Amino acid sequence: MRAAASSRALVASASALLLAGCGLHVGRIDDNAHVTPDLYRRIALRDDGRSEVLAKLGPPDRIRFTPEDEVFEYESEHHRSTDFRILLPTFLVPGPGPGFLLGPLRFFFDPFEEPEEFREELPVRFIRVVIESLVNMAPSSGTEDLLTLRGRQLRSDLIRVVVDRESRRVTEKSLRLATGEYREDTIFDRALLQTD
């Protein structure tokens, strides 16, 4: 009876210790959500001038004057994330490189697959396992590292319109709809580009 109570207390303590360092985080960021392919289609190449572009698309987020052209850029960004974080004692993450835990976890969570289309819905599926030093995030003398199962989806829409400074007509327009799953080497895995 006493032994059973002790083992229950032990399991409860161990669970509490483990859970204290865990956390599931779901995040979403939308910035400047106004760029749509429909807006892009409204611009008539060689017919529209600067005034028409401004009337149809509004003020550009970025303006650049080159010796020949005026370049207008309209941009919006969306970000979805799901993180499952586990606090690990440093001795479980030996050496300067990735710890031995990463191997098996990456087998499950780092599939070499084509990235998915950007979806508005949450949660995002985990596509990466990383171990970060907690010291980098919050200066401390702690001896913990953070193991994170990370899911990220990004979308960046950009309309770019080029107006010739002499003729004052639109000479070029392009639409970039970039989506991707944030990985170490590249942010956007695919970009759909329309150019006229």
Next chain:
Amino acid sequence: MPHPDRHAAPGSSPPSDTQRSVGGRRRPLLPILACLPLALALQGCVLAQTTQGTAIGDEAVARIVPGTTTREGVSRLLGAPDKIIYSNLEHDPLFERAYQYERKRRKTTFFTIILFSTARTDSNKDLVVVFFDDAGVVQDVAWRLDMDLPRYGAPWGEDEPAPASDESGGE
């Protein structure tokens, strides 16, 4: 019919564990206890709002008339620009070709309960761009007043697309 607790006969049974008698009135403790989990859950709830930039008045923007208003007039109406866009021609590298005014609002909803947390950040802006001709007179003006579109809320669920702001345009 009188409430049995209010008119309890002398010598009746004492109040239960979930009741306390204060100044002769008994207050139920159960609702307070029931609120505790709610209070615990809400202590990790944060609504934050940041606004950057100078306020842009739509009336002031409406008073900018292409072909008439000068660069100085624009500065009087809207103040100093947040950004000056210079011409890039070789002979006038520092000619002020356009003024940009921007006021941005960011709304963040953060919620955490024990091991689970969510965050949503929604931001948009008021933006005015005024173009000048070689004589420093307004050639074009465009504006978008979307600073009030961001909202608080949970991160999941699909939003209906943001309506195109009525308060935008270009001349």
